[in-house]
Amino acid sequence: MNILYDPRLDGVLPDVDRPALIEALRQAAPGLTILHEREQLRPYECDGLSAYRTTPLLAVLPERVEQVAAILRTCRDMGVPVVARGAGTGLSGGALPLAQGVLLVMARFKRILDIHPEGRYARVQPGVRNLAISQAAAPHGLYYAPDPSSQIACSIGGNVAENAGGVHCLKYGLTVHNVLKVEMLTIDAEPVTLGSDALDAAGFDLLALFTGSEGMLGVVTEVTVRLLPRPVVAKVLMASFDDVEKAGRAVGDIIAAGIIPGGLEMMDRLSIHAAEDFIHAGYPLDAEAILLCELDGVESDVDEDCTLVRNVLARAGATEVRQARDEAERARFWAGRKNAFPAVGRISPDYYCMDGTIPRRALPGVLQGIAALSEEYGLRVANVFHAGDGNMHPLILFDANRPGELERAEALGGRILELCVEVGGSITGEHGVGREKINQMCAQFNSDEITFFHAVKAAFDEAGLLNPGKNIPTLHRCAEFGAMHVHHGQLPHPELERF
Amino acid sequence: MNILYDPRLDGVLPDVDRPALIEALRQAAPGLTILHEREQLRPYECDGLSAYRTTPLLAVLPERVEQVAAILRTCRDMGVPVVARGAGTGLSGGALPLAQGVLLVMARFKRILDIHPEGRYARVQPGVRNLAISQAAAPHGLYYAPDPSSQIACSIGGNVAENAGGVHCLKYGLTVHNVLKVEMLTIDAEPVTLGSDALDAAGFDLLALFTGSEGMLGVVTEVTVRLLPRPVVAKVLMASFDDVEKAGRAVGDIIAAGIIPGGLEMMDRLSIHAAEDFIHAGYPLDAEAILLCELDGVESDVDEDCTLVRNVLARAGATEVRQARDEAERARFWAGRKNAFPAVGRISPDYYCMDGTIPRRALPGVLQGIAALSEEYGLRVANVFHAGDGNMHPLILFDANRPGELERAEALGGRILELCVEVGGSITGEHGVGREKINQMCAQFNSDEITFFHAVKAAFDEAGLLNPGKNIPTLHRCAEFGAMHVHHGQLPHPELERF
Known part of the structure; x- marks a missing residue:
């Protein structure tokens, strides 16, 4: 197993001939909504992690699965990267666009296809809002358990991509525990079904692998979720x-x-x-x-x-x-x-929301550690989080207008995540790695483990066209920035421009 | 993505120079128990699916992780396939040896390393028996939930390999839902940690991918399982x-x-x-x-x-x-x-135990279908199974001494699994695919999906040395036997000799 350094994964993307791409997309997917003017694209510059912004080369808003397939085929043929986006509420920059890539907006896939009360499942399109599923199931006394804070707005496709959590995940599990089946398209526009209507599936568990893979393995076109009875x-x-x-x-x-x-x-x-x-x-x-x-x-x-x-x-x-x-x-x-x-946003000009998960027994020590770091960096930290499953959300308060404070906030954030890894925890609980925590992945995993991630990625998307630069760092990045970053606490913003 | 036909995966293995292999293993792992005489090897000819038997080239019984690493390195260097085996209680032939392969018996890894009542987990070696974990946790009022019928004998390493289930899995989940962390060795003897002590891990969910992968991705050297409080x-x-x-x-x-x-x-x-x-x-x-x-x-x-x-x-x-x-x-x-x-074994000379999973709502129809098939094939079928999670175990009664009955039993079994797939179910619930259901995989998955499985396999084990011929059929096999088998119901026993 030998993954060569691929500059595309690190954001060094070749320039794309935009007019030619637009023409090719129009040919392949007649009627497709294509946004390419700067003003049209502004709402799509970022997701919920608004500190990171890039204007995409263009954004497409398909309405039918065949259009999604046509977009993927066209991008593959022309070697253009594709970033899928749901409602854009993600907090780790998983849907951050690429300046030389297509933003594939799945927001128009809003149909609830089937609510099956006896089978206790709902089959929905990926753009359906998380809360809309529970609302549609309510007449049957059922609901969909994972409830991110953004549930009024976030889409189930995005929930699958980030393996979203919420207040009730301690008892009822994360997205991965509540999804039965996913229909997806590969970068080659091949439709693939992951999971089954039964409680187990044969072969490798690709559904669990896919859940939380942050748009790097395929594009979700349909999701079947488990429904639970509302507690009395x-x-x-x-x-x-x-x-x-x-x-x-x-x-x-x-x-x-x-x-x-x-x-x-x-x-x-x-x-x-x-x-x-x-x-x-x-x-x-x-x-x-x-x-x-x-x-x-x-x-x-x-x-x-x-x-x-x-x-x-x-x-x-x-x-x-x-x-x-x-x-x-x-x-x-x-x-x-x-x-x-x-509420915290009202008492501080800016705040930076972290998302680490630790073994429950480490809570008192990590809270103590955060307090000490807060003092060391001279920045207030508010802790408000899912304590039961050890999923912490320290909010670092800062003022971006004061020179050096953003950098200090990011450095403090890096130290907090390091602390989570040290006690046997993880750098993410429910927000995902995305673009935000790509460097901390180098602290979480060794090079053998990261090589595995790349090999798995290559099994689905050999050319690395799906959401490059997110989730899994290159070994090159880890060597150049990663370890250094985590110890010195600097997020390498400058090269973001290359996206 | 293009997986070429690899005859090794279909059991056409090159002959191995046994004396040279024994010598190399002795050099690499001093003190290692190596069994190579026919009489010594007889107990290892089969696992719980005793209808399938092959004498392995040799069996090794390491006692330390370094020995396992040395065995894997030696086999990789010499291009010899490796089949890992736990307690040998599996029912799908996942640990069926290869005539030209090494059987890696993990039975001596029996130590319970840590019971952590507060953190509610147990860290154990792979050869520890399933029930032994619950026994060790009992003084703390805790237990390990998945309970295969073989729990008195089966090992946790084997449970991970097959994603074992049991009577209580409806409420408490399969093995995959109760494992927190796995330490494993790749075919290159690289140690890799999957999962974490926290409830979520960053990156792709390789722990879920690994669970149920039937020894094709790596060899388990340590398992951390979740413990639950005993119900009052x-x-x-x-x-x-x-x-x-x-x-x-x-x-x-x-x-x-x-x-x-x-x-x-x-x-x-x-x-x-x-x-x-x-x-x-x-x-x-x-x-x-x-x-x-x-x-x-x-x-x-x-x-x-x-x-x-x-x-x-x-x-x-x-x-x-x-x-x-x-x-x-x-x-x-x-x-x-x-x-x-x-008990059924007492009323029939032989029986064949199936393991299909179906959506619960399909139970009445499938039971009706099985009754009709039973009549069509002139063989009695006893149904005794985990109804709550739709995991059926039809037992087909036959007499292997009556000409044609074994073949008829296998044909009937194939039809029953086909029925499970037709209603949206799966060809396995908890026994795995192993060698037994390799052809039915061709009915369950299309060639794109099987190609994905191979690509994932190659990401871990490019040379295909870990448990070849199990779990994932070659496309060649599906073309030659697969579809044909499922429709005509003949398990292709003859070429088993090639293993």
Whole structure:
């Protein structure tokens, strides 16, 4: 196995003859919407990671699978890279366009093809919004479990590409655990079915491989997701702590007591204050940290679990435990959490959202480490995250207008991710690697492992035309920037221009 | 992507200079146990699929990871294929030796390296028995959920290779859902870590890809599995039906009512009688089918679910529903099910165990289809299986001493698997493809999909030395035998001699 250095994967792309490409696309896919004027392309310059921007060579908005196939064939024949995009809500720059590449916008594939209540699945097009699936399934008492914060806007195709998570993933799993089947097109426009309608499939598990592959292996054209019955009842407890590490330890204690909450979220002092000022959720302003613990299921079971969790929290040193009295209070408790990111946005000109995952038992130590790093770098860090599954979202507060602060924020972010890797964790929990964390991949994996990733990529896309420069770094990059970056903490922005 | 025909993958292997190989292995791995005499090798001729037998060129029994690495390096350098074997309990011939290959027996890697109650995981060597993990975790109130019928003997390394299932997989998932991390060696003896201690990992999901890859991508040297808390209480209901399809429909009804039982098993008349004669479990001899439904969790929850399931069963037309009165009766109910295979072995000289998975809603129709095929082929079929997750195990009864019966049994088996594929199911649920179902893969997948499998295989093992001839058929095989086989129902035994 020997992957040669491919400059295309590192963003050094050949110039494309745009008029010729437009003409070829018009021929191959009559009626296709092609955007190529600068003003038209502006909305497509970035995804949810708006610090990274590139104007694509052109954007195409197909409406039929045959058009997608024609686009892929044309791009393959002309050697033009393709970046697929769903709703553009991703937070790691997975859908960041390439200046010499086509942006394949799948937003018009919005049809829910089939809701099957007995079989408990929904078959949908990739542009369908995450929440729209649950809304369509609601009349049958069913829903789709993974619930990213962006669920009102994000598309299921993008969820598959990034293996999206959410508050309920602790109990109900990530996207990969809730997808039964994916129809996709390869760069050669070959249709391939991954997975099956049954609970297991023969051969290698290409569906799991594909989920989270960030558009590098193929383009999703249809998704079959598992639907779950709505829990009969859900109750939420809010526990206050005078010490953030105590709260971290309480998380492990709850799980160790044999309870898997529907959601188990943590917020520190800075997040609590920001959220309370914004939403008036009723959070305790004197606490150093709070835990929100939602228990769902049948009524008697939930009541029993509430008692059990209250006892665990008391033993763990909670200064106060409150149970939401009614649905309205429960909704307020969650509204504070769900709006914590924009709330933090109100108290700082800019913030940078990290996404590391660590073993639960490492929570207290990593929280301590983040506090020390925050002091070292002179930047505030708000912690608000999915504590139950160890998926942390430290928000680094900075002011991009102050010279050096952006760089310091990025350096601090790199150190935090390094800390996650050191305790046996991962540099991503649910946002993906994308363009953002490509260098940290060099800290997470050794060169043998990265070589494997490239070999797998080549098995699907030998020419490297699908979303080059994302997710998997070249060994060259790791040698040149990677290790150096992670230790010195500089994101190599300059060469972004080459995309 | 262009996979050329590789005769090695189809079993046409070059002759190996055995004395030279033995000498090279002795040099590379001093102290290694090497078996090469015919009598020594006899126990290794087959795995649990004993209808297929081949004497390996030689068998090696390493005790240290460095020895495994030395074996792999030596075999790679000499171009000798390697088949890894755990406890040899697999039912699809995944560990069937090659006459011109080395059998790498991992049985001596029996150490449990770490039980971590707080982190809820166990780190073990690959030769550790499945049940031994639960036994070691029991003092902490924890257990390892996937429970193949062979759990007293089968090894966790083999479980990973075949993505093993079991009675409890409906609720708690297959092996792939319960493994956190795998350490493996490539054919080049490179150590690679797949997965992480955290709940998600960056990059492509190679851990899921590796799980169930049947020894074709690497050799497992260490496994970290998730441990779960033992349910507080478990109760079992036994429902009788006067019609097998009604029982099939009841399975879907239970799940549709929002209940995920710990186990949901079905047995038909033939299995009931065989098991009752053997075990005296207390099964109703006048029923056409029974369902065994185990509900586990906290007491109040289980009681509520029992009531709910009783109502569903009554509506579905159950003629009788009995709840095991005590632990002894519960154990008897399960003993009948768990011994159903040997019980059927008592009423027929031979039987052939199938392993197809279908969407739950297709159960009644497929049961009807199997009955019709059973009549068409003039062979009895006993159905005893994991109904809840649609994983069927039809047992085809035959007498190998009667001319033509084996061939008829195999033909019938092929037709049953075809039926599973037709309704959107899979040719395997938990036993894997191995050598047994290699031709049915041609019915399950088209040539593009099979080409992908080969490309992924080549990414790990370009020379095709790891377990050639298993799991993924060559396109040549599909063209020559595959499609033909599935339609005419003949397993191509003759060329087995070439292995």
